[in-house]
Amino acid sequence: MFFFLGLIIGSFLNVMIYRLPRGETLLRPRSHCPACEHPLSIIDLIPLLGYLFRRGRCAYCSEPISLRYPLVELLTAILFVNIHCYFGWTVHTLAGLIFTSILLVVAFTDIETGIIPDFITYPALVAGLVLSCFTIGFRDSFMGALILGGVFLIVALISRGGMGGGDIKLGAVIGAFVGIPGILLVFVFSSLLGGIWALALLTSRKAGRKSAIKFGPFLALAAWMVWMYQEELISLYLLY
Numbered sequence: 001m002f003f004f005l006g007l008i009i010g011s012f013l014n015v016m017i018y019r020l021p022r023g024e025t026l027l028r029p030r031s032h033c034p035a036c037e038h039p040l041s042i043i044d045l046i047p048l049l050g051y052l053f054r055r056g057r058c059a060y061c062s063e064p065i066s067l068r069y070p071l072v073e074l075l076t077a078i079l080f081v082n083i084h085c086y087f088g089w090t091v092h093t094l095a096g097l098i099f100t101s102i103l104l105v106v107a108f109t110d111i112e113t114g115i116i117p118d119f120i121t122y123p124a125l126v127a128g129l130v131l132s133c134f135t136i137g138f139r140d141s142f143m144g145a146l147i148l149g150g151v152f153l154i155v156a157l158i159s160r161g162g163m164g165g166g167d168i169k170l171g172a173v174i175g176a177f178v179g180i181p182g183i184l185l186v187f188v189f190s191s192l193l194g195g196i197w198a199l200a201l202l203t204s205r206k207a208g209r210k211s212a213i214k215f216g217p218f219l220a221l222a223a224w225m226v227w228m229y230q231e232e233l234i235s236l237y238l239l240y
């Protein structure tokens, strides 16, 4: 059930990923092919299977469909199942489904357009703070948002544009969902992942020392890992 829920939500996340950075509204116009603008039929709209059935190409103009569509749908489904298996029928699961959806939209809009839309981060911050009253507690959530958002703001000021406004707001959202002390782990993991990626780009000469890297996807990945496995990560740390 959670797998199918994930497929349907993932399909909706794809619409958000495409439309939000372009300033389009979510419900109108009907979904259409980005290349030929032809409205999509019911078959095209079936998550995952639509892509397989059309063999990855638009049925009307044969332009390839971005692999991101089935990828996001499958990823959402797998993560939803994972969360439900772990937290059962709890508010934690509900918070997890919402947090996962937010992170997926943010990561993929950042990868494709370099934008983390306010349309996502502002409501997400409110959702994180409200849900915390039933999960990690409002105080931890509020402090988490304040501290992680604040730390990224300082990084942005020091690096003079090395970190964007979207990353700062995303930091606050993650803080609200993960809380204290999880934000410390998020900070360490995301810096580590982003650092390795930057190093790989530098050594392969795909980027110069001055080019900005998209930090959103690493932040999202680290945040999800910490939200999901915080206790295991901390006990692993204490063990060694």
Ligand SMILES: [Zn+2]
Pocket: 033, 034, 035, 036, 037, 038, 058, 059, 060, 061, 062, 063
């Ligand atoms: Zn087309």
